[in-house]
Amino acid sequence: MAAESLSFSSKIFKVDTVQMGDRVEQIVKGGRHLFPLLPKAFAGIKQIGVIGWGSQGPAQAQNLRDSLEGTGIRVKVGLRPGSESMAQARAAGFTEDSGTLGEMFAVVRESDLVLFLISAVVGFRSYHSGTNNPTDFAIGRGEGTPARWDAVIS
Numbered sequence: 001m002a003a004e005s006l007s008f009s010s011k012i013f014k015v016d017t018v019q020m021g022d023r024v025e026q027i028v029k030g031g032r033h034l035f036p037l038l039p040k041a042f043a044g045i046k047q048i049g050v051i052g053w054g055s056q057g058p059a060q061a062q063n064l065r066d067s068l069e070g071t072g073i074r075v076k077v078g079l080r081p082g083s084e085s086m087a088q089a090r091a092a093g094f095t096e097d098s099g100t101l102g103e104m105f106a107v108v109r110e111s112d113l114v115l116f117l118i119s120a121v122v123g124f125r126s127y128h129s130g131t132n133n134p135t136d137f138a139i140g141r142g143e144g145t146p147a148r149w150d151a152v153i154s
Contacts, residue, residue, distance in 0.1 A: 012041045039071045042113070049111030051078045051104050052118035053085035060117060062092055065100070076100050078107025 009015060013028045050061040057077065065075040077094045079085050081103055094101040108114050
């Protein structure tokens with residue numbers, strides 16, 4: 001069976017082609033020198049919702065918030081009501097008063113781009129927002145994952 005290849009293009013970032021085992025893939029190499037391009041890359045995005053505060057949520061939410069400071073793009077963390085992670089998110093500077101912390105489904109509905117950084121099981125059982133927002137699942141497409149999601153699966 002032939003290996004799949006990942007291919008994409010970017011009008012903003014340089015795309016490199018690399019060999020990964022028996023696959024040819026295209027990647028974008030990161031770096032702080034690319035920060036000035038972020039507003040252009042996120043053109044039209046006013047709010048990025050980060051759903052979950054497990055292993056990836058804190059780092060990705062804080063990195064996005066800090067990297068996008070001064071651009072007018074808000075990063076808002078969404079958690080389940082009563083989540084023990086609310087206190088941790090507040091300690092990291094995300095608060096209801098500042099509009100950067102809220103209930104997960106409300107954050108999904110109001111965000112232009114959503115990163116689901118929650119367990120696949122929790123995500124697939126509880127996701128129901130009624131939106132057409134671009135979504136990045138930072139979870140693998142494992143056994144039992146629905147075959148069709150209007151999303152970008154990473």
